[in-house]
Amino acid sequence: MKPGEIPRLHPHLRFQWEPAQEAYVLLYPEGMVKLNGSAGEILAVCNGERSVAEIIGLLTEKFPEAPDIETDIIDFLVTAHTNQWLVSD
Amino acid sequence: MTDRVGPPLWLLAELTYRCPLQCPYCSNPLDLQAGARELNTEEWLRILTEARELGAAQLGFSGGEPLVRQDLEDLVSHARGLGFYTNLITSGVGLSRERVSALKDAGLDHIQISFQSTDEELSELISGSGKAHAQKVAMARAVKEAGYPMVLNFVLHRHNIDQVPEIIALAESLSADYLELANTQYHGWALQNRDSLMPSRQQIEAAETAVNEWRQANPGGMKLFFVVPDYFEERPNPCMNGWGSMFLTVTPEGRALPCHSAAALPIDFPDLRTESVSQAWYESPGFNHYRGEDWMQEPCRQCPERDRDFGGCRCQAFALTGDAAAADPVCTLSPHRALIDEALIRAGSHRQRPPSPLLFRTLANSKDLIASSGGL
Ligand code: SF4
Numbered sequence: 468m469k470p471g472e473i474p475r476l477h478p479h480l481r482f483q484w485e486p487a488q489e490a491y492v493l494l495y496p497e498g499m500v501k502l503n504g505s506a507g508e509i510l511a512v513c514n515g516e517r518s519v520a521e522i523i524g525l526l527t528e529k530f531p532e533a534p535d536i537e538t539d540i541i542d543f544l545v546t547a548h549t550n551q552w553l554v555s556d
Numbered sequence: 557m558t559d560r561v562g563p564p565l566w567l568l569a570e571l572t573y574r575c576p577l578q579c580p581y582c583s584n585p586l587d588l589q590a591g592a593r594e595l596n597t598e599e600w601l602r603i604l605t606e607a608r609e610l611g612a613a614q615l616g617f618s619g620g621e622p623l624v625r626q627d628l629e630d631l632v633s634h635a636r637g638l639g640f641y642t643n644l645i646t647s648g649v650g651l652s653r654e655r656v657s658a659l660k661d662a663g664l665d666h667i668q669i670s671f672q673s674t675d676e677e678l679s680e681l682i683s684g685s686g687k688a689h690a691q692k693v694a695m696a697r698a699v700k701e702a703g704y705p706m707v708l709n710f711v712l713h714r715h716n717i718d719q720v721p722e723i724i725a726l727a728e729s730l731s732a733d734y735l736e737l738a739n740t741q742y743h744g745w746a747l748q749n750r751d752s753l754m755p756s757r758q759q760i761e762a763a764e765t766a767v768n769e770w771r772q773a774n775p776g777g778m779k780l781f782f783v784v785p786d787y788f789e790e791r792p793n794p795c796m797n798g799w800g801s802m803f804l805t806v807t808p809e810g811r812a813l814p815c816h817s818a819a820a821l822p823i824d825f826p827d828l829r830t831e832s833v834s835q836a837w838y839e840s841p842g843f844n845h846y847r848g849e850d851w852m853q854e855p856c857r858q859c860p861e862r863d864r865d866f867g868g869c870r871c872q873a874f875a876l877t878g879d880a881a882a883a884d885p886v887c888t889l890s891p892h893r894a895l896i897d898e899a900l901i902r903a904g905s906h907r908q909r910p911p912s913p914l915l916f917r918t919l920a921n922s923k924d925l926i927a928s929s930g931g932l
């Protein structure tokens with residue numbers, strides 16, 4: 468992941484908060500993934516306008532106590548691209 | 557047990573059993589007239605609202621052919637407004653470019669078109685319509701052009717499973733995003749036609765090899781789903797991920813079921829014309845019948861694998877053994893496994909005997925079946 472890359476949700480996916488599951492989920496044709504807390508927080512700020520650097524900045528500010536947050540974010544962004552949850556140009 | 561029941565997450569809305577086609581593996585009940593008194597628009601809107609409030613997030617509109625409901629666009633737009641992910645499961649017959657875009661405007665998320673075959677001749681033999689195949693291909697293109705994610709579905713059986721390489725090629729040429737190669741599940745109409753539909757083990761293996769080779773050659777390409785039919789396995793599927801644990805089906809007449817085949821079970825299921833979705837899901841005897849483990853018999857009762865497959869499918873246990881609480885006979889630990897093996901032996905030897913005729917899913921055949929069984 469390069470700091471300038473701008474990840475956005477794959478156009479075939481929907482991302483939303485589900486109160487009944489107390490979690491963010493990804494919805495796609497006949498399927499649903501319930502996201503864990505950190506995955507949900509990261510995807511929630513991937514709005515197709517923020518760069519990787521901005522995403523890291525924003526989340527570091529929001530969760531100052533989290534150790535190694537930068538590595539975790541990058542690892543997740545890489546996995547999310549492999550899963551085709553996120554795409555960047 | 558009931559105090560730990562989670563909410564329904566998936567809702568399958570069977571809007572109607574009317575359908576212009578007559579597939580002999582149709583998952584609708586044998587008694588098609590059980591769908592004649594369809595819920596009206598208001599009733600569906602209420603059910604969708606209540607199910608969404610409980611937590612359902614995935615919604616499938618199916619049938620029969622859901623497109624015959626003229627209020628489909630209204631139901632879609634209401635559901636989408638509630639936050640459902642909306643799937644339309646259609647044969648493509650009755651679809652038009654205008655309706656594809658009207659549904660898009662209503663907020664539909666996804667259209668799945670089901671095919672019978674890659675060629676017109678076999679498609680006609682199975683569906684009873686000579687025009688259906690060309691219509692499906694045209695509509696698949698229209699769906700893709702409108703920007704929907706496209707899922708093509710083929711129900712596999714002895715007569716089309718050898719076409720898997722051609723099926724993959726057709727799906728690729730239509731730029732499908734997902735291809736579901738769904739082996740026939742032997743309930744209802746498909747069970748009536750089991751000897752005529754069941755492929756041989758060699759056919760399954762050849763199809764699986766073709767799927768794996770394509771996946772290896774096309775990493776990151778269209779997503780292919782292929783599930784080996786349970787008859788060829790040694791353990792049953794974890795049916796519906798557990799009875800009444802996340803799936804809710806509503807029939808055209810408003811009956812709430814834990815799965816679309818459950819209407820065949822000798823159990824009273826709640827009527828959503830008179831009960832709320834919450835009452836049906838959490839409180840009804842029907843939904844609580846096979847929750848948890850208390851209902852289990854040997855060999856499931858003490859089996860270390862019981863929290864993996866929940867004893868398999870209740871509908872299959874009932875249809876084959878006459879006892880809905882028995883272990884799914886697919887399990888090699890079941891005392892009834894011989895019923896499955898006999899069917900497999902007949903399937904393996906089919907090349908030596910004349911093919912038995914298919915019983916098509918028509919209203920006339922439905923009435924005959926119901927009359928000859930003295931009512932189901
Ligand atoms: S399986 Fe065939 S007959 Fe049954 S509803 Fe679907 S298209 Fe109609």
Ligand code: SF4
Pocket residue numbers: 791792855856857859860861862863865866867868883884887888889890
């Ligand atoms: S005995 Fe029952 S619980 Fe055990 S594997 Fe077989 S079906 Fe599943």
